[in-house]
Amino acid sequence: SRRKRARARHKPCALKELEVSISELGLGYESDETVLFRYCSGTCEAAVRSYDLSLKSMRSKKRIKKEKVRARPCCRPLAYDDDVSFLDAYNRYYTVNELSAKECGCV
Amino acid sequence: DEMLHSLAGPPSPAGQDPHGWRVDCVRANELCAAEPSCSSRYRTLRQCLAGRDRNTMLANKECQVALEVLQESPLYDCRCKRGMKKELQCLQIYWSIHLGLTEGEEFYEASPYEPVTSRLSDIFRLASIFSGMDPATNSKSNHCLDAAKACNLNDNCKRLRSGYISTCSKEISASEHCSRRKCHKALRQFFDRVPSEYTYRLLFCSCKDQACAERRRQTIVPSCSYEDKEKPNCLDLRNTCRTDHLCRSRLADFHTNCQATFQSLTSCPGDNYQACLGSYAGLIGFDMTPNYIDASTTSITISPWCSCKGSGNMEEECEKFLRDFTENPCLRKTLPHPLSSPCPIPTGVHPPHKYLLPPGNAIQAFGNGTDVNLSPKNPSPPITLPPKMEKSPALPDDINDSNTMYDTSVITTCTSIQEHGAKLNKSKEQSLCYSETQLTTDIMPDQKTFVDQKAGSSRHWEGQILPVVPILLLKLVL
DSSP states (O other): OHHHHHHHHOOBSEEEEEEEETGGGOSSOOOOOEEEEEEEESBOGGGOOHHHHHHHHHHHTTSSOSSOOOOSOOEEEEEEOOOEEEEOTTSOEEEEOSOSEEEEEEO | OHHHHHHHSOOOOTTOOTTSOOOBHHHHHHHHHTSHHHHHHHHHHHHHHTTOOHHHHHHSHHHHHHHHHHHTSHHHHOBBOTTOTTHHHHHHHHHHHHHHHSSSSOSSOOOSBOOOOTHHHHHHHHHHHHHHHOOTTOTTOOHHHHHHHHHHTSHHHHHHHHHHHHHHTOOOSSSOOOOHHHHHHHHHHHHHHSOHHHHHHHHSOOOSSHHHHHHHHHTTOHHHHTOOSSOOBHHHHHHHHHTSHHHHHHHHHHHHHHOOOSSSTTSSGGGOHHHHHHHHHHTTTSTTOEEESSOOSSOOOEEESOBOTTOGGGHHHHHHHHHHHHTOHHHHHHSSTGGGSSSSOOSSOOTTOOSOOOOGGGHHHHHHTSSOOOOSOOOOOGGGHHHHHHHOOOOOSOTTOHHHHHHHHHHHHHHHHHHHHTTSOHHHHHHHHHHHHHHHHHHTTOHHHHHHHHTTOHHHHHHHHTTHHHHHHHHHHO
């Protein structure tokens, strides 16, 4: 059913991983080396606080109008993985830090 | 070359325990310290050796007695293990006795390390791990890139690789390109703490094109760890290395395990590739760090960063020292070979000695395991494999070493299959080899089979070969 599919798509916030090439990262490096890219994915429904509910309420009552606010917790990395080094297509080494998530949480 | 020949044999394992067990020097030192007579003699001997050569020392009666007593103690035969706890302390104890006892400055020194015996497990683990993911049949495949991928997907390997790469490529100041000392240390950590199935694969990947070979050359970040403003004389470099217990030990270990010998089929002592690879990797991160001198795919030349310019009357000795890196048949045959190819050892070991090995420069082909055509005409069908095995008399001297026995037999199977495969097209050959690798890997953990084999039962062999035969026949029919 539709509901079931929707729920399956909205798993709680957790660490997921993907094998990607350095070039695919979109950081401007040219390299065919493959790295493990770990990212945070999922929903944070369980992490909604009074803060979020109140903020939402203020916004709907137009008490907050112009500012950009976020009334929902967000699934983000709490810690990042160690540096990743690689050799690019021009035989130069690069090191990228904070590329991959190590731990996720609703913040 | 006569001299080389006489020196080429493995150093005599004097006083080795018949069970192959030897106490490490840290432990031997503790045992000696607990015994008043031993500890006092040890102290005496160390004083005797300090700053004196062997002959002056032996002229002294007291020193002579101390030596005689210590020769009976575990200290005399102790060895160290690579990457052991207190490795440096262990080596200091080893050299404190051995340095003064050798006849001055010897060309080759015996290795203070335990002999490497666990070679098969590594090679087989490699084969089983990588045969699945290696797109070896793909002509575009870059084994060195695959090796980097395998490392990046393993957290430990990735962390320590990034560790040395970032250290070795970090610019200190405008004048100082990098901190060589820190770079070497990070490289040693990488090679000590990461399992060899990852490190060897990065270091010894086989290449078909220059991009791959350049990546291989770049593995150790040579701009920092290898190259220098000036190339020192090799003998000077050796002297520098010998002032450091660790470097001296690793160099002695390299000479022990990669010394070309005419007594074995592979030119390697005891036909032990694994030991030579390990000793080679063990030199990285020291003054004697070796590397590929260029990104050539057709000829592989290894050298430390030194030359024989300015050798004076030592030119010959210098050339001889350098040739152990640049023109060493054992190292050549060992280098990129089986680690990146699906078949454990595509060639090199050839028990039925019908075929001769191609000249040294064929390493690259060895790595591929495909384009070496050892026997243009091989009439015997695969079914004759088991008898071939029994005929093979060409086992190394240490026939008691079940490892060697097993090693050679398995390789025979695979080598032969490859040779048959050479008549078929390449992809078929690869698949044949895979199935064989898979098969032997499956058998591998079964210790029982292993022991029975040693006992010479050919029935077991038939049992192992049989499952391959239908595949082979099928392929031949195709």
